[in-house]
Amino acid sequence: MKKIGIIGAGNMGSGIAQKTAQEGLSVVMVDVKPEFVEKGLDSIRATLGEAVERKILRPEEVEKIMARIQATTDLAETKGCDLVIEAIFEDMDVKKDLFSTLDQVCGPETILATNTSSFSVDELARSTDRPDRFVGLHFFYHPAKNRLLEIIPGPMTSPETVSACRRFAQLTGKTDILVKDAPGFAVNRFFVPWLNEATRILEAGIANIPTIDKVAMETFGIGMGPFKLMNVTGIPIAKHSCESLAGKLGAFYAPSARLKAQFESGELWPLVGEVDDAALEEVADRLLGAVFCVATSLLEKGVTDMTDIDLGAKVGLRWRKGPFEVMNRVGIDTAYAQVATLLKDWPDLTVPVHLENQHKKGVPWDIRYVKYVQDGDLGRVVLSRPDAMNALNETVVKHLDEAFQEAASDHQTQAVILEGAGKAFVAGADIGFFVKCIREGRLDDNFKFTEYGQSVLNRIDESEKLVVAKMDGLAFGGGLELALSADVIVATSKAVMGFPETGIGIYPGLGGTQRTSRYIGKALAKYLIFTGRLIPAEVALSIGLVDYVFAPDEIENKIRSLIADGKMVPKKGRKDEELPPEFQKIKPLFADENIEAWLNGKYLDSEDALTARTAKIIAGKAPLALRFANQIIDAGYEMALSDGVRQELAHLNEIFSTADALTGLTSVGKGRPVFQGK
Known part of the structure; x- marks a missing residue:
């Protein structure tokens, strides 16, 4: 792994390019218009400039990093890359067309990867003649700072391709987790319902926004609650993510009426108000129940293991503890009760089998480190x-x-x-x-x-x-x-x-x-x-x-x-x-x-x-x-x-x-x- 292609110079693409170049690899960053490419370079310069101001990098180091990035509008420049990562907007047809072109342009040994957060890796791989050298590499925002990388092999991805991607993760300072090609992969699968459940709690009149954010911050050990976080990352992204999961997994994942209304208003969530101490316990039970339910269902589907689920939460979301560590902290009986109570509103759903069995055993999860x-x-x-x-x-x-x-x-x-x-x-x-x-x-x-x-x-x-x-x-x-x-x-x-x-x-x-x-x-x-x-x-x-x-x-x-x-x-x-x-x-x-x-x-x-x-x-x-x-x-x-x-x-x-x-x-x-x- 010496030369990496990045397709897309937006927030994700430029961030991936920056991190890759910072770690000493050569980068070819491609976008369709010169102004898009230049905007991506400007974003990288700005982020690196902040690092200089904070004494993290020296000006001469920034010069070397920028020198490793070749910015272009010509896809043919990716021909000699060891790995090419697609990081464009979420449109299945556009992505398929891009990969079909890359399949023709790139050398036979090049690995093609998608940074999609919502599409099937297998379906995208089928647009190429190299499904064995096709993989999902899901970065988390901001990719130059967030260390988590989900590696998602499709059913035809070769073990050699997975090993190469794990080496890429190590070379670029990423913490990788291996995840099956499933809706939402691992982290978004429980993170998005966590956001959505917060809006349902608000919609039900159980608590106001300051109360919900306070409970979330204290319960999960984070710096921002779900509403402030949505204001920062974008309410449209939250709504789209819910809809994407709901289309494949059912109504539990669908955006609440309150989330849709806030999206349609075009306004940010109002964060003012007094915290209602009387509602703290019920809010915590609801948020924990949603996370525990989805996290344990991932085991049932074989998406990944509990160690990597917890790791994804701690590294990618910066939670103090992962879902299974939190379940061990509150106790398996309590966790089971929180999920069972939550699912009373969803008669089509049952407590996930793994949680049911763990509850019967009455012992903590054996999280392997x-x-x-x-x-x-x-x-x-x-x-x-x-x-x-x-x-x-x-x-x-x-x-x-x-x-x-x-x-x-x-x-x-x-x-x-x-x-x-x-x-x-x-x-x-x-x-x-x-x-x-x-x-x-x-x-x-x-x-x-x-x-x-x-x-x-x-x-x-x-x-x-x-x-x-x-x-x-x-x-x-x-x-x-x-x-x-x-x-x-x-x-x-x-x-x-x-x-x-x-x-x-x-x-x-x-x-x-x-x-x-x-x-x-x-x-x-x-x-x-x-x-x-x-x-x-x-x-x-x-x-x-x-x-x-x-x-x-x-x-x-x-x-x-x-x-x-x-x-x-x-x-x-x-x-x-x-x-x-x-x-x-x-x-x-x-x-x-x-x-x-x-x-x-x-x-x-x-x-x-x-x-x-x-x-x-x-x-x-x-x-x-x-x-x-x-x-x-x-x-x-x-x-x-x-x-x-x-x-x-x-x-x-x-x-x-x-x-x-x-x-x-x-x-x-x-x-x-x-x-x-x-």
Whole structure:
């Protein structure tokens, strides 16, 4: 994936073009008239200009982004594209004509994609002679900012096409979910009825607009309620979306009389008025009932799974929790009652089978945050919590264990790939869990979590199958520890890794003190853990911490070819004389005889700039965490790995009992903590 065609320079098309170019890919943006093309370019310039004003981008970066976009009115310019995405207005005949033309213009290997939000992907694919290389790619507004991408294969879309589109999503920083070709796909299928139900509540006189918006904001954890949101995105879009779904799914999805009346008035929803506290519960029940009903019906139809439904809500709609997480929060019995009550007004509908069965079981939904996916002779263990940067908590580690054991026991796979969904491999452990354990006096729970996590990583380390960590994006703390438990780490050039623990009052607890020292030696392990320095993949490669580094658009093919050729072998290990000059200087500074001086701050006044700068960094870390880390590295270095890893448990309750641990853990995202050494 190097060159992408975008057909349509409107809001969606120009936004897709901008995001694609921002991520380093070449773009051909096409529209029918020069003025349309120029308007699209102006929109991109304006959005990028805002990024410059907010110090997100530099002017020279904007110049490079714009240089990657070729704007034209000539469809023939898409001939050499790897992927062409249609993003024009919703007219089936016009789209079919366009795809018929693109089918003739583009090379035989080009994948054609539609950004339709309402039409059948299969029907559009039939207007071409390449249904195997045709797919739905549904972006969400604003596509340069919203990270969600629904990938919708038609019945004839090949697995290779789906894989290529998932690589495109990864290259462009999108969080993708795989969805069946069904009306509304996944997210709009429950989001549009949520909007519509709000207007029905208003129509029934249950509550006014301010009350409904307030309830929605509090219940779903969002910044705008349905009425304000419709004012921003367009009431006509809401009405059209309801009509589109109703035409295929029935009257429940049809726009309410109140929504149609507001559309016909041409006015925005009036947002003024007093909140009626007496109506809050009924409004919440109605809104939740509508969402729960539709979300669980998606399972019945096999449109997608509950993990991706929740992910779509959190990433695409920016809800705090997805529908199934909310059902678990309110309780399955309550969720069932809310749906059953709502459907009393719809005698032709029944409670979806999956919700009915879950209600009978009386247990929460089992939402999987780590998935095992068989991909030919590769088994993929995918951490799928991108809204939280795939952070490790009790549930995620349990799911990781189960998914890995499934992969390891699958006789059809020769290697297991560990990877993270979204923009991170794994950005560490879930800090909130640690804080809660400290505040509630549950340090034993924290100990059990860490002990179990160590056992999971040990099983990965000791697996008879080849295990490859595919590291893209962030790999901090527990994420780097997970990667180090694999046989081979293959990173993209965008990967960044490090151990930030001593900067938040604790030390690495999932084997980081032991595996790191075994690969790069005690001196450099102590340097990385003491300083918390974050290093890019190329630097990690140069010191022996990772095995391979490839460009993001090459990594997948490189992994496959190395495994197929039997050449995927570990290359980690001490470089010694091959170390870059900076690390040749650092290594002797962290020899055993110098450690006490570092811990006591004796190098703060060093005349050597590197030494003084490093000492200043270490002086900002938690003193007790530094001493424990040093002690654990030394104690475990000569032991068997499994025994060395257990050294991290020996002082776990002690470090988490310190005031510095609570200070550091609660400082995350708020600024640099000040440690007291106690």
